[in-house]
Amino acid sequence: MATQQSTASPERVPTGGARLEVVNVSVMFGDFAALSNVSASFEPGRVHAVVGQNGAGKTTFSRVVTGLYQPTEGHVAIDAQKLAGGVVAARRQGIDMVHQNFSLPGSFTVAEALHLLDVNRSHRxxxxxxxxxxxxxxxxxxxxxxxxGARIRDLSVQLRQGVEITRALSGDTRVLILDEPTAALSPGAVEELFARLRELATQGVTILVVLHKLDEVWAVADTITVLRDGRVAMPKKELADVTHKEVTVAIIGEELSASSTPASTSVGADVSTDDLLHELEPGHTVLPGDEHVRPAAPGKVAAGVLTLTDVSTARRQGDAALHNVSLTVRRGEVVGVAGVDGNGQQSLVEAVAGLTRVDAGSIELDDTVVTHASLLRRRRLGLRVIPFDRNTQGVSLSSAIWLNVGIADVLMSPRAWFSPRQLRAKVAESVSRWSVKHRALSQPIGELSGGNVQRAIFAREATADSRLVVAAQPTRGLDLGATAFVHRTLRQLASDGAGVLLVSADLDELRTNSDRIVVLRGGRIAADLPADASRARIGEAMVGGGDA
Known part of the structure; x- marks a missing residue:
């Protein structure tokens, strides 16, 4: 049985890289094999990408390498020496990791957090x-x-990640692992991160990066290793020697093309291999970056399902307050929201959801004023929210899957009681339709991969009675298949008559899936653009280089 260890951090100056070897590693959780006979090796001075679908075993693989989990069979070696002990021993041997879900405590200052996680700190x-x-x-x-002296919670996502990397590098780090490091970053921040990783590689550090977007893999990595269902589906290869198509087939398996249902047929259906390969034709990566594929909006103007009129909100930590924001989302329309992180996106979502105070202006859902209404009242009017952070805002990690998905039905029920048996049966049908990989409905949802947690949230929120779906970074940290699956689901919801407000830092995601894009800057709408506007035009509005 795999065990989880505590975390800490040493403080020595990096001295270069080391060869990392994973030898015949298997990890069992009860009867479930998270990893099966996995072997791989990674040389110093290079950037190695590890890819695979959500649930393929990437997180377990990373945690074994860093000593967080102990393998049931096999071992990890660094420069031919077996890794001994847990995470503290791994860090002392030069292995460290930057997790997708940041580990530094939000209430601490930067100095306090770095001191806390220094394994060699004096206890005097x-x-x-x-x-x-x-x-x-x-x-x-x-x-x-x-x-x-700044509080961790007050930093932008990019700065928080920078501090996390500082923590990892401030010891004798010879092997650095980053789990989905681009998930919360703007395109410019991604470029800066990749430049930094390449510089570390030139200094001899062994870099392992878990990524989902293949364009990012080709932008930063030297080699690629593919995991699928806890096994090595493609042993390490030089990127120059493989194609996007070969990697995609290794990730999802050719057998899926015959068994998967096209996602356009129903909300929650999966995506076939052929669909994904079409998106990886020359000039494309995960998303078609230069063409707008949303069907043209109907000529007749649909009624507004969401109307914000001159909305201003209270200031919140880490994000700009809204200032006189007016915005309409119509039935059957996907409205994208772009902006540099911290320019009011969170304030907008929380104002619509009823989670932050509105100081001025009004918000209407289906012609009903809900400016000061509760979240429950808004849900009963058809509002559904896919939150920014699925782990802290979207689910209770320690609660069972059936409770996390079924709680919506409990809240919406006019009766004071419900049947757990009937609710579990309904949840079982829903998570099956959404292809949530799980062992049992009683399993804590925190044990699922990030992509499967997101699927579970969609199973709860993207229902037939949805009138307005607010999707905040809905594909953050998701793999190739899950990303395409989410995009098609949002488009299907719009086709079925719901309004969709899509907030994303990924301009390709917005341009591909939106009918129009509004740009937030400093808590104000800086531009309202057609979805086929160029990246340069959207970027200028984001940073103030020019408005439309």
Missing amino acids: PYRRATIRRACQQKLARFGPAVDP
Whole structure:
């Protein structure tokens, strides 16, 4: 049985890379094989991509390498020496990881957080000035320009990730693993991150990056390894020696093309191999980047399902407040929301959902004023929300799958009681339709992969009675198949008459799936553009280089 270990961090200066070997590793959770006889090796001074669908075993693989999980069989070696012990031993041997879900405590300052996770720190009393100076030295060497006294929770996503990388590099890190590091970053921030990883590789560090978007794989990596169903589906290969099509087939398996139902036939249906390969034709990666594939909106103007009129909100930490925002989403329309992180996207979603105070203006759902209405009242009017952070806002990680998905029915029921047996049966049908990979409905949802948690949220939120679906970064951290699956689901919801508000940092995602795109800057709408507007035009509106 795999066991989870505690985390910590050393403090020595990086001295180069090391050869990492994973030898015949299997990991069992009860009767479930998360990894089966996995072997791989990774050389120093290179960037190695590890890819696969959600649930393919990538997270378990990363946690075994970093000592968080102990393999049931096999072993991990660094420079031919077997990894001994848990995560502390792994870090002392030079292996560290930056997790997709950031690990630093939000209430701590940057200096306090870096000191807390220093495994070699003295347990004697310390002065704040001392840890602040040590933090400044680490940030100067490895990190972003950030105040050591700033609270972690107040930092932007990009800065938080920069501090996480600083923590990982501030020891004798010879092998650095990053789990979906681009999931929350803007395109510009992704380029900066990749440049940093390539620089670390030139210094001899062994870099492993878990990625889902194949264009990002080709942009940063030297080699690629594919996992599928806990096994090695494609042993490590040089990227120059493989094609997008070969990688895609390895990721999802050719056998799926005959068994999957086209997603356009029903909400929640899966995506076939042929559909995905079509999206990987020359010039494309995960999404068709230069063509707008949303069907043209009907000539007759549909009624507005969401109307914001001169809405202003209270200031919130980490994001701009809204200032006089007016916006309409009509039935059958997908409205994309673009903007540099922290320019009001979270405030907009929370204002629509009823989670933040509206100081001025009004919000209407289906001609009903809900400016100060509860979230439950809005749900009963047909509002559904796919939140920014699925783990902290979308589910209760320690609760069972059937409770997480079924809670919507409980809240919407006019009766004071419900039948657990009937609810479980309904949830079983729903998660099956949405292809949520799980062992049992009683399983804590936190044990699922990120993509399967997201599918479970869609099973709960994207229902036939949806009138307005607010989807905030709905494909963040999702694999190739799950991303296409989400896009088709949102388009199907719109085709069925719902309005969709799609908030994303991925311009290709917005341009491909939206009817029009509004750009938020400083909490205001800086532009309202057609979805086929160029990336340059959208980018100018985002940063203030020119409005439409």
